[in-house]
Amino acid sequence: MFASCDGNRVFEENHTVGDGGWAMEDVKTFNIPITDTMSALNIYVNLRTSTDYPYSNIYLFMESSYPNGYNDLDTLDLILAQRDGKWLGENSGTVIENRFMIASGGRFPTAGDYIFKIQHAMQDAVLPEVIDVGMRVEVRD
Numbered sequence: 001m002f003a004s005c006d007g008n009r010v011f012e013e014n015h016t017v018g019d020g021g022w023a024m025e026d027v028k029t030f031n032i033p034i035t036d037t038m039s040a041l042n043i044y045v046n047l048r049t050s051t052d053y054p055y056s057n058i059y060l061f062m063e064s065s066y067p068n069g070y071n072d073l074d075t076l077d078l079i080l081a082q083r084d085g086k087w088l089g090e091n092s093g094t095v096i097e098n099r100f101m102i103a104s105g106g107r108f109p110t111a112g113d114y115i116f117k118i119q120h121a122m123q124d125a126v127l128p129e130v131i132d133v134g135m136r137v138e139v140r141d
Helices: none
Strands: 002-004 009-016 028-034 041-050 057-065 071-079 090-092 095-106 112-120 130-139
Touching: 009 028, 009 041, 028 130, 041 057, 041 071, 071 095, 112 130
Parallel strands: none
Antiparallel strands: 002 009, 009 130, 028 112, 041 095, 041 130, 057 071, 057 112, 090 095
């Protein structure tokens, strides 16, 4: 796991998935401290897979918990490859890096810790060839 904050990035953290694959019960948790409620933000999900990942997409469940007590559950369908099999994202040898914008220009309503939990929602109990799962929050230009 690694985290950083610099430039227009408010938060970025990525969690490594073990060599055995991403188990459905392996929920990745991101605690994002927010102090600025005025800036418009973009929110991304980061995903690194190998070129041996067996699908052209990935379904994710994302649970959001806000400091004011609001909770939400979303299902994300992230497209990883074109119909012809060409991988989207940045290809570095056998690793494909994707950053998916899931919210653009929004603002967090109150200061505090926002907790996001991500788990895969594919039919496989253990999803092979997923390397890292992460989140990024940045100030919108």
